[in-house]
Amino acid sequence: MRIYNTLTGKKEEFVPVEAGKVRMYACGVTVYDHCHIGHARSAVVFDIMRRYMKYKGYDFKYVRNFTDIDDKIINRARQEGIKWDEVAKKYTDEYYSDMDSLGIGRADVEPKATEHIREIIDIVKGLVDKGYAYEADGSVYFEVEKFTDYGKLSKRDLEDMLAGARIEVDERKKNPMDFALWKASKEGEPSWESPWGKGRPGWHIECSAMSLKHLGETFDIHGGGADLIFPHHENEIAQSEAFTGKPFVRYWVHNGFITVDKEKMSKSLGNFFTIREILNKFDAEVIRFFLLSTHYRSPIEFSDEQLREAEASIDRYYTTVIRIGDFLSQDNTKNKSGSDEKMLEDLLGKFRDKFKDAMDDDFNTALAIGNIFELIRVLNKYLDGRPSGQKAVELSEKVRDSLKETGNVLNIFNRTPAEWYKALMLVKNIGYTEDDILSKINERKKARENKDWAAADAIRKELEEKGIILEDKKEGTGWKVRI
């Protein structure tokens, strides 16, 4: 499979450090505020990478950290008038609750910076000993000019960066680009004992320490949002490679941003939508589908309209599942082939390979989803020909199973249609319960038997106004939630 590597700027054939095993580290969040849909994108993308690689048979280890000590957390604690570790706990809990609601799995290891202070100090000490870092006023800085490869990830050189100069002047630094490995703490700030006095870790060092501990000196994939390329990941490379003398990461992967009116969604612009507020209007599966319907490196424009389209697409899937179910439960004793049977057989025969080809090409989930809907269209056409018999049953079952299998890798399409409509009723605040709907359908059935079309249509209309659509089929009348 091929993965786009930010380090080389190219798609490269994926070769893990150790055959059959993949070790991945993704930068999680700093727990100081609510999570927005951008955080969800990153979490979904890396979750899908894991799911797909496990599907391919790799032994996969996934580490995702929490930054639980940081200036923003300290500031937030002041604002909220609570202790810094209470802030961290509060937003860590919230993160879990959001991700659980979204149906995103946990990583295998979820380390926290404050649980790795010892490891962090060891690395900082090592970097000082090796001459890559220096102490000043109780803080320790990494000296970027000592690391000749500095800038190789973000593709910039020190001079260019200094020319752009929006960097605060700090007298203690030898070079303005030098960054803190260890920060001396002021009175009243959280701190840990260190060889340089009381202080706390800088932002970047925790990821070097935690990935080293849980994944080793060189591991396969390191990811995060594209905004982490510089300075965070650049600094991680500098620290880690200076410390171990070995290559840090084989493949750097970065997800694109979510935009609103074409602008990056961010806290400072105030144009962000939290996961919770979106979950009030849309089901979790809709959000996951929406995030996977565009390639992970491209920007995605966020809007209710986009989510509604995702919802309509998912509904098309579940509608097809219902149709397959209806077909399988009908009398299939006659032998009759459906429309374009050959086309369906051909497509089904190569469907799994097409899915893998798409995913093997830098996790092209958008293409994979396109393939899924292509199969759905061909199946629908086949069933339109009113097939019957053993072969038709087997073909339909195979389509159903293939769709389920690939959907499962993408963490979508993994419910029953009944569960889907139940979820939609909740999120769309349908005024009726399922029992209400069934009794209305029953009432209408009687009217239809009496050919009282006016009464039957009145019930249809009444339900439609509540957002329920009726479908008369030969098996009886079914209902759906209108998108």
Place this chain on the structure above:
RNA sequence: GGCGGCGUACCCAAGUGGCUAAGGGAGAGGUCUGCAAAACCUUUAUGCAGCGGUUCAAAUCCGCUCGCCGCCUCCA
């Protein structure tokens, strides 16, 4: 200013050298239906921001122009 990315139909979006340019949504017409819905069919890019070049062949490679965005400060 430095570096990077993007511009494909009405909207979203895949495709990065060679079959009729995937797929979803919206619209229009049709088949089916008591009426609907769903589904299917037809229709909406001889065309991929514009111009020029390389090539037997380009949306895809190269150059320029225009437009949009991102990073260079915390950020997924």
